[in-house]
Amino acid sequence: xxxxxxxxxxxxxxxxxxxxxxxxxxxxxxxxxxxxxxxxxxxxxxxxxxxxxxxxxxxxxxxxxxxxxxxxxxxxxxxxxxxxxxxxxxxxxxxxxxxxxxxxxxxxxxxxxxxxxxxxxxxxxxxxxxxxxxxxxxxxxxxxxxxxxxxxxxxxxxxxxxxxxxxxxxxxxxxxxxxxxxxxxxxxxxxxxxxxxxxxxxxxxxxxxxxxxxxxxxxxxxxxxxxxxxxxxxxxxxxxxxxxxxxxxxxxxxxxxxxxxxxxxxxxxxxxxxxxxxxxxxxxxxxxxxxxxxxxxxxxxxxxxxxxxxxxxxxxxxxxxxxxxxxxxxxxxxxxxxxxxxxxxxxxxxxxxxxxxxxxxxxxxxxxxxxxxxxxxxxxxxxxxxxxxxxxxxxxxxxxxxxxxxxxxxxxxxxxxxxxxxxxxxxxxxxxxxxxxxxxxxxxxxxxxxxxxxxxxxxxxx
Amino acid sequence: xxxxxxxxxxxxxxxxxxxxxxxxxxxxxxxxxxxxxxxxxxxxxxxxxxxxxxxxxxxxxxxxxxxxxxxxxxxxxxxxxxxxxxxxxxxxxxxxxxxxxxxxxxxxxxxxxxxxxxxxxxxxxxxxxxxxxxxxxxxxxxxxxxxxxxxxxxxxxxxxxxxxxxxxxxxxxxxxxxxxxxxxxxxxxxxxxxxxxxxxxxxxxxxxxxxxxxxxxxxxxxxxxxxxxxxxxxxxxxxxxxxxxxxxxxxxxxxxxxxxxxxxxxxxxxxxxxxxx
Numbered sequence: 001x002x003x004x005x006x007x008x009x010x011x012x013x014x015x016x017x018x019x020x021x022x023x024x025x026x027x028x029x030x031x032x033x034x035x036x037x038x039x040x041x042x043x044x045x046x047x048x049x050x051x052x053x054x055x056x057x058x059x060x061x062x063x064x065x066x067x068x069x070x071x072x073x074x075x076x077x078x079x080x081x082x083x084x085x086x087x088x089x090x091x092x093x094x095x096x097x098x099x100x101x102x103x104x105x106x107x108x109x110x111x112x113x114x115x116x117x118x119x120x121x122x123x124x125x126x127x128x129x130x131x132x133x134x135x136x137x138x139x140x141x142x143x144x145x146x147x148x149x150x151x152x153x154x155x156x157x158x159x160x161x162x163x164x165x166x167x168x169x170x171x172x173x174x175x176x177x178x179x180x181x182x183x184x185x186x187x188x189x190x191x192x193x194x195x196x197x198x199x200x201x202x203x204x205x206x207x208x209x210x211x212x213x214x215x216x217x218x219x220x221x222x223x224x225x226x227x228x229x230x231x232x233x234x235x236x237x238x239x240x241x242x243x244x245x246x247x248x249x250x251x252x253x254x255x256x257x258x259x260x261x262x263x264x265x266x267x268x269x270x271x272x273x274x275x276x277x278x279x280x281x282x283x284x285x286x287x288x289x290x291x292x293x294x295x296x297x298x299x300x301x302x303x304x305x306x307x308x309x310x311x312x313x314x315x316x317x318x319x320x321x322x323x324x325x326x327x328x329x330x331x332x333x334x335x336x337x338x339x340x341x342x343x344x345x346x347x348x349x350x351x352x353x354x355x356x357x358x359x360x361x362x363x364x365x366x367x368x369x370x371x372x373x374x375x376x377x378x379x380x381x382x383x384x385x386x387x388x389x390x391x392x393x394x395x396x397x398x399x400x401x402x403x404x405x406x407x408x409x410x411x412x413x414x415x416x417x418x419x420x421x422x423x424x425x426x427x428x429x430x431x432x433x434x435x436x437x438x439x440x441x442x443x444x445x446x447x448x449x450x451x452x453x454x455x456x457x458x459x460x461x462x
Numbered sequence: 463x464x465x466x467x468x469x470x471x472x473x474x475x476x477x478x479x480x481x482x483x484x485x486x487x488x489x490x491x492x493x494x495x496x497x498x499x500x501x502x503x504x505x506x507x508x509x510x511x512x513x514x515x516x517x518x519x520x521x522x523x524x525x526x527x528x529x530x531x532x533x534x535x536x537x538x539x540x541x542x543x544x545x546x547x548x549x550x551x552x553x554x555x556x557x558x559x560x561x562x563x564x565x566x567x568x569x570x571x572x573x574x575x576x577x578x579x580x581x582x583x584x585x586x587x588x589x590x591x592x593x594x595x596x597x598x599x600x601x602x603x604x605x606x607x608x609x610x611x612x613x614x615x616x617x618x619x620x621x622x623x624x625x626x627x628x629x630x631x632x633x634x635x636x637x638x639x640x641x642x643x644x645x646x647x648x649x650x651x652x653x654x655x656x657x658x659x660x661x662x663x664x665x666x667x668x669x670x671x672x673x674x675x676x677x678x679x680x681x682x683x684x685x686x687x688x689x690x691x692x693x694x695x696x697x698x699x700x701x702x703x704x705x706x707x708x709x710x711x712x713x714x715x716x717x718x719x720x721x722x723x724x725x726x727x728x729x730x731x732x733x734x735x736x737x738x739x
Contacts, residue, residue, distance in 0.1 A: 071527045071694040072702060099683055101690040107677060114587050114678055118594035225507055291505060299505040320502065 060094040066125030068108045069099035076377025083371035084362035123350040132164040133421045142346040144171045147357045163341035164419035173343025177379030179310045180339040187322040189303040198326035200406035202413045205327035205335035208271045215281035218303035229281035231293040232306035234272045237417045241338045242268040246331030258455035273444035313376045316396040325403040339414035426458035497707035520708035533691040541669045547610030548665045556620035557646045574614045604679040623657040659727030688713045
């Protein structure tokens with residue numbers, strides 16, 4: 001009986017803890033719920049997407065900004081939002097950050113759409129470019145074409161606006177920064193091999209043949225200590241990028257069919273194949289499984305790497321050797337660089353659409369990018385004056401002038417990745433079978449043909 | 463000769479076991495050592511197995527960049543309550559299924575078990591909408607209450623163990639005047655100690671490492687659990703290995719402590735269920 005009483009007491013205590021926790025959260029929950037109810041009411045209203053400016057709207061409207069929360073990026077985005085909030089003070093708008101600690105964009109997207117389905121979604125947010133066709137097709141973001149007439153495009157690198165957030169002549173997102181491809185190289189390894197540095201001129205870039213020749217000379221050693229001459233990812237977008245430099249098409253032909261089986265693309269695949277299997281001057285998947293190619297470069301085990309500017313902060317920190325920046329290898333002199341542009345969007349369902357646009361305008365203002373750019377987060381700024389003023393700080397003072405020039409000039413030679421609703425799925429399917437080719441089970445031509453089948457079938461599935 | 467063979471056998475067994483022990487401990491050692499290295503030293507070749515100095519900045523950064531103590535408290539609260547609650551409800555339900563005859567018992571148990579076959583991701587959006595309606599989103603309740611109230615795996619595990627308790631014990635207790643609750647408390651629970659500890663350990667580890675549930679249901683940073691905070695140390699393009707390893711080292715401390723205290727039961731649990739966490 002005594003034990004029974006003790007048990008009962010324990011059970012009641014546990015129940016009490018739960019009740020207290022629930023009560024403790026009641027206030028916040030009640031606050032949230034009233035906001036949610038308002039939101040729900042607003043959504044059913046005919047004018048749900050327009051502001052209802054009433055007398056009681058004198059206090060600032062709080063807009064929720066959804067952000068994928070990587071620890072190293074949080075200070076950058078926070079600085080940008082702080083700068084925007086300062087600009088918005090007079091307009092009685094306040095942006096609050098909702099950190100979503102996802103490990104990747106699919107997890108982030110899942111959280112965003114789950115909240116949206118329950119009517120608790122953020123008002124504005126940042127979305128990866130590869131997800132833009134999907135959110136546009138599903139009608140999850142607001143069209144911004146009319147709103148964009150409100151800003152002076154001359155202040156911006158306007159080409160960056162024509163990314164995957166631009167579909168059928170309409171804008172659905174504005175760039176939150178731009179990443180693109182450049183070639184980094186280890187100057188100490190070039191000096192030791194007595195080789196000239198690759199060209200920093202994007203109109204006269206290093207050729208595929210030269211890269212292969214240099215890579216062979218720069219490859220040394222065996223096993224865990226082997227240093228490789230060159231690395232570049234042979235992914236769909238990059239094959240497209242190199243093919244264009246040979247006069248080919250960027251992944252798709254004009255009629256929407258796959259262009260990766262063209263003679264230009266096959267030449268690019270063959271170039272990779274020669275370095276992987278004949279010269280063995282490029283690491284294979286087994287080499288990059290343990291340590292990524294970027295990590296191999298930063299630890300001095302790769303001499304040249306075509307990498308995105310997202311790796312620049314890690315590469316800028318290299319102290320063990322001197323780093324140079326060159327134009328991406330090209331077929332016929334003129335080089336192209338695939339660009340990746342994540343977007344700021346207004347989510348459908350916000351009851352403050354116009355204020356959300358004002359918020360986005362403040363975020364992408366010069367003040368916003370001036371605050372973000374020095375942190376190295378989110379890519380290079382899309383505001384021209386910010387780029388000019390902060391180029392030394394962003395690129396790094398240790399780089400020589402020619403390297404800085406090569407870095408910035410890349411921005412004038414960008415090529416949009418031709419994302420569509422099926423692109424990501426097709427890309428993942430191709431990557432899943434790529435090892436067959438990289439490990440030598442099929443030839444580069446056979447693999448190119450397989451890629452064409454995958455892409456064409458994937459596009460028909462649309 | 464027999465002595466020599468036995469000695470040889472023992473030596474061989476020791477060599478094999480030492481090898482297995484080293485390969486098991488090595489990842490943990492590597493994690494701890496990496497957390498104490500500078501970013502440059504992490505990828506040095508040949509790798510530095512025994513650092514000559516400890517770079518504790520990674521630990522400082524982890525606690526500066528993220529509210530780790532708050533995350534620690536949140537994870538502890540959620541995990542402890544879920545573990546206690548699960549043991550309580552699962553053992554009660556298991557007792558009922560194993561030792562009480564009632565109408566549609568097998569059908570009900572089948573329904574319970576069938577919930578194991580529904581992938582968690584499928585129910586995320588409906589659950590979120592449901593919890594949103596009862597105002598539970600952005601609280602710890604959605605990541606605790608459903609798990610406490612229905613843990614089909616736990617019920618199944620304890621029920622199977624309770625079947626091994628002879629019915630004669632139950633009958634004897636009834637003759638002594640115990641009702642079902644008394645039998646559950648006095649007879650069944652004490653005899654189920656190994657399976658309860660095993661289930662408790664699995665539940666603790668599973669909830670300590672739970673990522674998806676907290677990601678979907680929590681929005682305010684001060685409510686985040688440790689896995690959410692740790693995931694922030696990697697991004698799309700790179701991983702801050704030093705920080706990630708420092709945060710991971712901190713997060714596994716409770717698991718190690720738990721293991722040290724319940725090692726015997728943990729091994730029994732593995733032998734009993736053929737599973738490990």
